[in-house]
Amino acid sequence: MTEQIVFLDDDGLAPSTRLKRPDCKHSWKQYAYTRPEQVIEHLQEATIAMTCSVPLREEHLRQLPKLKMISLALTGRDIVDVDYCDAHGIQVTSVPGYAANTVAEHSLAMILELFRRPAAFTRLMRQVHAGEAAYQNIYFNHRIRDVRDKHLAIIGSGPIALRLAHLARAFGMQVLFEDRGGKRRGPDCRPLNELLGNCDVLSINCPLTPETYNLIDAERLALMKPDAVVVNTGRGGVVNEAALIAALENGRLGGVALDVVEHEPLHPDNPLFTLIDRDDFLLNPHIAWSSEDAMQQLMDSAVDNINAFVARQDATRKIRTA
Template sequence: MNIVFLDRDTLAPQIRLREPGFAHRLTSHGRTAPPEVAARIADADIVITNKVKVDATALAAAPRLRCIAVAATGTDPIDLAACRQRGIVVTNIRQYAVNTVPEHTFALIFALRRSICAWHDAVRAGRWQAAGQFCFFDHPIRDLAGATLGVIGDGVLGQAVAAIGRSLGMRVLMAGFKGRHDQGALYTPFDRVLAEADVLTLHCPLLPETRHMIGAPEFAAMRRKPLLVNTARGGLVDEAAVGPALQAGQISGAAFDVVSVEPPPADHPFMALLHRPDFILTPHVAWASDEAMQTLADQLVDNIEAFVRGQPVNVVA
């Protein structure tokens, strides 16, 4: 079996990728640019990719290809329809980030709710010494206990975030689908969540119906000036509307781990917000604890071995 890993650098170097338990040749590329994909997978039986796109054109150049093992949960980079036509099995990784993403989400929430970055910058600038006493009060500090947490997305990660919120004494609202009011007592209508949340966190997939689900009209409906946190997918929020919402005081802070274009170009709206103490941008690392990445790597090889045994698991297509 000829296995080609198109973007090994998307896993940290300390993460061990064990050898599959069958005769194989593994070729790992740190990165693969779009024009290089077709040539690199031309003789592959199995392709591993995290974020490198494998489209119909590349698939047409790979007559031996039988399986694409995605080293992530999202399968956006893969032309699934073309794979189905060819009978190529596509697998993905599941439930590996059940601790790391919720923890990162709350790290961002705590940092904003308690103005951690602003306090650190103030101390670094000598403000503590200038205050002349044991503390000073330049920035707001708010408890989470008693606050309302709005969670958009009720999958494993959304439920884990909700559980942490409850353990901290927060009132948790699980948002219903936008525009729907008939989803039962477990869900709160989307527009009501916007109006009542002190913290709003996104944990849903990027689909045509969820793209820009938060934009200028939604910011205007946020009566309690909540924190907005997105560790899910870039594109769920109209990114050009975030700066104006912060400037107008419609939200009290925003933290993003994902952007619609990664890495964001120099003229991306977020790059003009990095000086603000109420805005945090991390480089798509909510998923990337050592523990989570090792779980991902182990499951990745498990998926490949299961496919070769003729018993594929975690099949997307």
């Protein structure tokens, strides 16, 4: 059988990514991007869909009777109505854990920038060179702090959180995890409010669920030290952004670094841009996952998932016809 495979959004790939093709007999179509109103048209004949970011909801899926499998080139499965797929025999796969190292490294890079400020001092030197800031012998324009012996509180317990903990400990940081409401046990776990009151760095590395939505709100931000920093490379909705803006503007945080926001892609009108000129604020367009190494692994694994699905189908077919 020839599988009709459609890749919905190859503009999510870096130029360096080498996209291999599945081993099975197949036809292949790919699009730079698929808008919601184009999903049905692009997948009308597809038996297998692959996507980096295009949501596939029930209103799409019920109009795609030939679709048997969705290969997601990302960690989670929240962009697909999985319940509908389970009920109608559509296999949904993702690539959990592929970004464990790259997102952890990005989280640590953001922590180091907020503490050491190398990029902020580079911007200052540009200003000095342009005559916009004073030339002087020694500069104390930005506070510089060591990360060694600082307390890192991590919300999350998956591969990214564990890798970040490993990297942070190598820098001499003291690492503790949020205990997930008592569900996680161990000497390195603490209740959330206790963590917030004692940490120097809060790192968000958990998925967005009804339980984690706005988990870090104004009340919980008020528990934190005034020089503590918040780093979010997990999901934007975990932190209440209006409360975060107010806390930073009012001097109740020492810095904020965001790779994710609640509403993506990041729109130029987002209120977070009111902070963009601050040197204690970092805003990235959800790129922590996208190192060249991680992206290649991601796409290879997404295609491997297709191969595995087709192989299982073939094996089942042979058993039935034996």
